[in-house]
Amino acid sequence: MTTIDLVSYEDALASYDPVMGLEVHVELGTRTKMFCGCSTELGAEPNSQTCPTCLGLPGSLPVVNAIGVESAVKIGLALHCEIAEWCRFARKNYFYPDMPKNFQTSQYDEPIAFNGYLDVQLEDGEIFRVEIERAHMEEDTGKSLHVGGATGRIHGASHSLLDYNRAGIPLIEIVTKPIEGAGERAPEVAKAYVAELRELIKALGVSEARMEQGQMRCDVNLSLRPNGTEKFGTRSETKNVNSLRSVERAARFEIQRHAAVLSSGGTIVQETRHFHEEDGSTTAGRIKDNAEDYRYFPEPDLVPVAPSREWVEELRKGLPELPRVRRNRLREEWGVSEHDMQSILNAGAVDLIVATIDAGADAASARKWWMGELARRANEAGTDLAALEITPEQVARVCALVAEGSLNDKLARQVIEGVLAGEGDPDAVVAGRGLAVVSDEGALGTAVDEAIAANAGIADKIRSGKVAAAGALVGAVMKATRGQADAARVRELILEKLGVEG
Numbered sequence: 001m002t003t004i005d006l007v008s009y010e011d012a013l014a015s016y017d018p019v020m021g022l023e024v025h026v027e028l029g030t031r032t033k034m035f036c037g038c039s040t041e042l043g044a045e046p047n048s049q050t051c052p053t054c055l056g057l058p059g060s061l062p063v064v065n066a067i068g069v070e071s072a073v074k075i076g077l078a079l080h081c082e083i084a085e086w087c088r089f090a091r092k093n094y095f096y097p098d099m100p101k102n103f104q105t106s107q108y109d110e111p112i113a114f115n116g117y118l119d120v121q122l123e124d125g126e127i128f129r130v131e132i133e134r135a136h137m138e139e140d141t142g143k144s145l146h147v148g149g150a151t152g153r154i155h156g157a158s159h160s161l162l163d164y165n166r167a168g169i170p171l172i173e174i175v176t177k178p179i180e181g182a183g184e185r186a187p188e189v190a191k192a193y194v195a196e197l198r199e200l201i202k203a204l205g206v207s208e209a210r211m212e213q214g215q216m217r218c219d220v221n222l223s224l225r226p227n228g229t230e231k232f233g234t235r236s237e238t239k240n241v242n243s244l245r246s247v248e249r250a251a252r253f254e255i256q257r258h259a260a261v262l263s264s265g266g267t268i269v270q271e272t273r274h275f276h277e278e279d280g281s282t283t284a285g286r287i288k289d290n291a292e293d294y295r296y297f298p299e300p301d302l303v304p305v306a307p308s309r310e311w312v313e314e315l316r317k318g319l320p321e322l323p324r325v326r327r328n329r330l331r332e333e334w335g336v337s338e339h340d341m342q343s344i345l346n347a348g349a350v351d352l353i354v355a356t357i358d359a360g361a362d363a364a365s366a367r368k369w370w371m372g373e374l375a376r377r378a379n380e381a382g383t384d385l386a387a388l389e390i391t392p393e394q395v396a397r398v399c400a401l402v403a404e405g406s407l408n409d410k411l412a413r414q415v416i417e418g419v420l421a422g423e424g425d426p427d428a429v430v431a432g433r434g435l436a437v438v439s440d441e442g443a444l445g446t447a448v449d450e451a452i453a454a455n456a457g458i459a460d461k462i463r464s465g466k467v468a469a470a471g472a473l474v475g476a477v478m479k480a481t482r483g484q485a486d487a488a489r490v491r492e493l494i495l496e497k498l499g500v501e502g
């Protein structure tokens, strides 16, 4: 592999203006494939979820998945697109072993949704509008597995295996118009756009949009033009980038690489590029010129799609609150900073906190437990917050027990530990482990008296005005009650008994 001398990012931006185009593929979460009844369930035996239609056998006929069309319309509406009154599928003809039909059923010049936009919020709060060219329906290909080589690539492999379970899974491809004017923030805009789109897709309930599972992937098209000029430069297409961080890194790398080539008098080749997670670089894929001809023609085996205006309006009315609007509303309701809200979002805690509040907790407590103790435990277990074996209702119950004084924070953490360990609901853990704040004033009073008697020297210090020394006695009482006392109340009692003002 030849290494490229990159131009520094600052130098690249001093001479050139980046123009981006982002193409995002989203796998819909429908139960069946786009044009047949085969299951879309992940993890099945290879080639167990296929039929004559998705294998492209002669004489088989496709039928459009209604939920697939509905999802496409919802995505289009949420992206402020116009929805076609009438559109068709088209055959995109090319040969690839993982595509058994030898054509992909897609949409060409008649996409179901077009001319929209998505406003994305950058880290400093600024809003950047990304214009949407189109969103169209198509199907996924199968999957090749190259065996025998060191890298999993076809080079050096002894043979290849093909799994067609994924062939025919519904995809929506969302294509932006050229993104201009982002300047040095182009990589940040790319990342923010994909992040916002992912939130939107999840909010619509049309896909879980898990990038790490390939349910959402982004092609980053990038070109540079000399500052102050209008004409676009030649672009490269970095394919299938599958994390937010990688989208940002790929855009950044390509800016530096293009600048290096251009400033040394070279020309950019129009080609696809592979992104490498390990070092954030890209390497050349296949040359792609504009003359590439897929011989598109309207799919003769499928009826046109003509969504009625009534239905479209009905779907529009049913759209959820847009993620950005919802985030800003929640941020105000919870009284947290932009920065804290971003942390909550990054932790995947927004919906969990909302559900905990819905179950009766106050916002501050719900946030505290999810972003504190539970985030720590998720981190330790190397899992997502949502995957922890505790429900928002259970967290709300812990909050309630703390609020009513039955638990202090230390005991609450033990209750959470018990719930996570499968010991049942919070109340069951409290009963099972005998966890409850000692609120019996008599028992607490005795424990305080004993601590004072056993630590006469410290008690004298406190009597003489060294109130700070009370900490040691509080510690002794907490120890005697195995941490089950309310520390603030213990302190009050100690000062009271020693006749000192807190």
Ligand SMILES: [Zn+2]
Pocket (backbone or CB within 6 Å): 033, 036, 037, 038, 049, 050, 051, 052, 053, 054, 055, 168
């Ligand atoms: Zn099938």
